[in-house]
Amino acid sequence: MENPYLPYPVRIDDIEVATEDKSLKTFTFVFVNPADEEKFAYKAGQFAELSIPGVGEIPIGIASSPVEKGFVKFTVFRTGVVTSHLHNMKKGDLMGIRGPLGNWYPWDKLENKNVVIIGGGFAFTTLRSSIVYMLDPANRKKFKNIDVVYGARSPGMLLYREELFDWEKRDDINMHITVDGTDDPNWKYHTGFVPQIVEQNAPQADEDTYAIVCGPPIMIKFTQPALTKLGYQPHQIIMSLENRMKCGIGMCGRCNIGKELVCKDGPVFTLEEINQTPKEY
Amino acid sequence: MNFITIDKKDWAPGIDQSRQTFRVYGPVEDENGCQIKPLAPDTPPKMDAAVTVMSAKSVLFPQTEKILTATLDESKQDHHVMKPVETDDMPRVVLGIRPYDAKAMHLVKLNFDNPDYKDPYWCAAYDATTFVGLGVTRPGPCDFSTAAGCGPFSEEGLDVLMADMDDTYLAKILTEKGEKWAAACGFDTVADPKESQVLFDVLRKEAEKQIQADVNTDKLAGKTILDLYDAPFWDEVAFSCINCGTCTYVCPTCWCFDIQDETRHNTAVRFRNWDTCMSPLFTHHASGHNPRGTKVQRVRQRFMHKLKYFLDKYDQGIMCVGCGRCVASCPVNIDIREVCNRMNDYETTK
Numbered sequence: 185m186e187n188p189y190l191p192y193p194v195r196i197d198d199i200e201v202a203t204e205d206k207s208l209k210t211f212t213f214v215f216v217n218p219a220d221e222e223k224f225a226y227k228a229g230q231f232a233e234l235s236i237p238g239v240g241e242i243p244i245g246i247a248s249s250p251v252e253k254g255f256v257k258f259t260v261f262r263t264g265v266v267t268s269h270l271h272n273m274k275k276g277d278l279m280g281i282r283g284p285l286g287n288w289y290p291w292d293k294l295e296n297k298n299v300v301i302i303g304g305g306f307a308f309t310t311l312r313s314s315i316v317y318m319l320d321p322a323n324r325k326k327f328k329n330i331d332v333v334y335g336a337r338s339p340g341m342l343l344y345r346e347e348l349f350d351w352e353k354r355d356d357i358n359m360h361i362t363v364d365g366t367d368d369p370n371w372k373y374h375t376g377f378v379p380q381i382v383e384q385n386a387p388q389a390d391e392d393t394y395a396i397v398c399g400p401p402i403m404i405k406f407t408q409p410a411l412t413k414l415g416y417q418p419h420q421i422i423m424s425l426e427n428r429m430k431c432g433i434g435m436c437g438r439c440n441i442g443k444e445l446v447c448k449d450g451p452v453f454t455l456e457e458i459n460q461t462p463k464e465y
Numbered sequence: 466m467n468f469i470t471i472d473k474k475d476w477a478p479g480i481d482q483s484r485q486t487f488r489v490y491g492p493v494e495d496e497n498g499c500q501i502k503p504l505a506p507d508t509p510p511k512m513d514a515a516v517t518v519m520s521a522k523s524v525l526f527p528q529t530e531k532i533l534t535a536t537l538d539e540s541k542q543d544h545h546v547m548k549p550v551e552t553d554d555m556p557r558v559v560l561g562i563r564p565y566d567a568k569a570m571h572l573v574k575l576n577f578d579n580p581d582y583k584d585p586y587w588c589a590a591y592d593a594t595t596f597v598g599l600g601v602t603r604p605g606p607c608d609f610s611t612a613a614g615c616g617p618f619s620e621e622g623l624d625v626l627m628a629d630m631d632d633t634y635l636a637k638i639l640t641e642k643g644e645k646w647a648a649a650c651g652f653d654t655v656a657d658p659k660e661s662q663v664l665f666d667v668l669r670k671e672a673e674k675q676i677q678a679d680v681n682t683d684k685l686a687g688k689t690i691l692d693l694y695d696a697p698f699w700d701e702v703a704f705s706c707i708n709c710g711t712c713t714y715v716c717p718t719c720w721c722f723d724i725q726d727e728t729r730h731n732t733a734v735r736f737r738n739w740d741t742c743m744s745p746l747f748t749h750h751a752s753g754h755n756p757r758g759t760k761v762q763r764v765r766q767r768f769m770h771k772l773k774y775f776l777d778k779y780d781q782g783i784m785c786v787g788c789g790r791c792v793a794s795c796p797v798n799i800d801i802r803e804v805c806n807r808m809n810d811y812e813t814t815k
Contacts, residue, residue, distance in 0.1 A: 185583055185585045185588065185589075186583070186585075187549050187585045188582045188583075188584070188585075189532050189533060189549075189585075189724075189735070190533065190547060190548075190549060191547055193545070193546045193547075216546070235547065236726075237533075237535035237537065237545050237546075237547050237726070237733040237735075238535070238537055238726050238727070238728035238733030238734075239726055240724075240725070240726045241724065242751075263751045263752060264751035267751070277545075278544065278545035278546070279545060280545075280546075280547055401754075426750075427748065427750070427756060428747075428748050428749060428750050428751075430722070430723055430724045431722075431724065433581070433582040434576075434579075434581070434582065435576055435577060435582070435584055435720070435722075436721060436722050436723070436724065436737075436740070437576075437720065437721030437722070437740070437742065437770075438721065438740070438742070438747050438748050439748075440766075440770070440774065441756075442690045442691075442694070442769075442774060443690065443773075443774035443775075443777050443778045448581065460689075460690070460691065461690065461691075462690070462691065462694045462769075463756075464748075464756040464757055464762070464766075465756050
């Protein structure tokens with residue numbers, strides 16, 4: 185019998201400070217047993233439990249993309265016991281990864297559709313995974329227009345800055361990068377909160393357009409009316425939720441919103457689905 | 466073999482004989498009241514005990530259970546690689562389990578053994594366990610099992626169902642596991658199946674008549690989750706609750722757990738422990754945000770999970786077997802029977 189609690193052993197291959205305040209770091213892991221990489225086959229939008237023996241586990245969205253091979257990446261905010269411990273670990277250290285867990289953005293449904301990606305702060309990890317997946321030469325033709333609205337407090341708090349600015353130069357993706365404010369006179373992108381940039385720059389909804397929204401609760405709260413104004417119906421708004429988790433496989437009972445378990449039935453839900461459940465997230 | 470008769474004189478020797486094959490659990494009296502525990506040799510199960518304080522769930526789902534371990538000693542080649550702990554999968558038998566506790570195993574199985582994931586610890590324990598039940602002839606005042614899709618002589622989840630006939634037990638063998646247990650004990654006095662079934666039916670009806678609970682669940686499925694969630698009575702239901710969690714620990718169907726790591730010297734161990742939705746920490750995010758931060762949200766969660774979410778998710782009735790332990794143990798007299806009726810009778814005015 186497969187043991188779903190047993191993590192795959194991984195080695196930290198690289199650690200990169202991701203934001204100017206050093207509260208986020210991006211960890212690149214390689215599997216100790218190469219065969220485990222295949223077993224860990226994942227889709228953009230899924231998460232995994234990062235597992236440190238003797239310390240504990242944390243559920244984190246997978247930031248690398250299924251089209252990137254040989255490693256997996258996670259960007260982690262230092263906040264609790266496990267993440268603080270992880271931030272103090274070094275290259276070469278051994279730990280575990282358990283997953284992939286949960287569902288993913290509905291890639292089949294999104295084929296031949298316009299996709300608008302809306303992210304804020306450090307909730308951009310699975311969105312990065314999604315963008316890299318969609319821009320892969322083998323996949324780009326499966327999607328129509330791609331728009332990305334991504335905002336952070338300041339330029340230095342944007343995740344994956346180099347990639348963002350590279351995508352900005354491409355003509356097969358429309359980037360709308362924004363910061364809440366900056367004193368950098370050379371800042372050449374938007375200034376303003378995400379909901380406002382969405383209202384001004386996201387495409388009007390039609391039957392063939394879907395929005396994927398991932399961000400802090402306050403951003404999600406104010407982005408919904410902006411999308412509604414643009415004509416998006418609840419089934420066209422796709423969201424990724426997070427709740428406290430332990431098992432990640434739908435058994436330990438704490439992450440539910442109504443009868444749905446965020447870890448197993450989610451974390452990806454449409455607004456239409458969320459509207460049928462208690463708002464316990 | 467369908468029905469057998471077990472002379473009570475042969476009962477204890479038979480159990481001792483079965484110890485070569487089975488680890489034996491049963492009700493015993495200790496300083497905390499009557500509990501289902503491993504039976505030491507020469508200790509007979511206390512078969513005439515009324516409801517045990519705790520349910521039998523810990524036989525498959527211990528309150529604390531080691532699941533994984535790793536060495537942190539970097540001189541070892543496999544350091545920091547977690548491995549499953551060795552589990553003891555020797556066949557075990559639970560004697561004198563009550564029908565509601567056995568049915569609860571089936572409900573809990575839906576969580577631990579599903580098409581997506583199997584919990585290897587629970588499943589191995591379940592496969593290794595034989596449940597030898599004893600019909601309830603004198604239901605307690607809090608027993609409402611008949612209203613919860615179970616009953617004093619329910620066979621669901623049991624391998625053997627016995628009835629106390631004073632000098633003998635009349636035992637109905639329900640599964641192959643049950644047959645193996647009877648054989649291991651040397652119990653082989655066949656009883657007439659027709660007569661025995663008639664006796665069982667009489668006892669069942671007698672026992673069912675004694676259960677007075679007027680608890681209705683028939684209208685729960687027809688209501689929406691959000692209507693029940695937004696019902697106006699939750700503040701009142703939760704008012705006296707002190708969030709002690711006793712209801713969840715004594716409940717045979719509460720399966721929620723926590724996972725924690727501990728390190729001693731160079732050994733890391735990952736445990737799982739029973740958890741309770743009554744605790745604010747249960748859902749407390751590392752950020753400080755808590756989606757069920759208030760008492761009323763947690764009390765509502767418990768009743769909604771048992772009486773609505775579970776019902777909608779699995780279509781197997783409610784997640785309650787009517788044992789009445791939570792009613793009897795609650796220090797502030799919150800009564801699931803009343804809450805169930807309030808939910809069942811609730812009509813939205815929208």
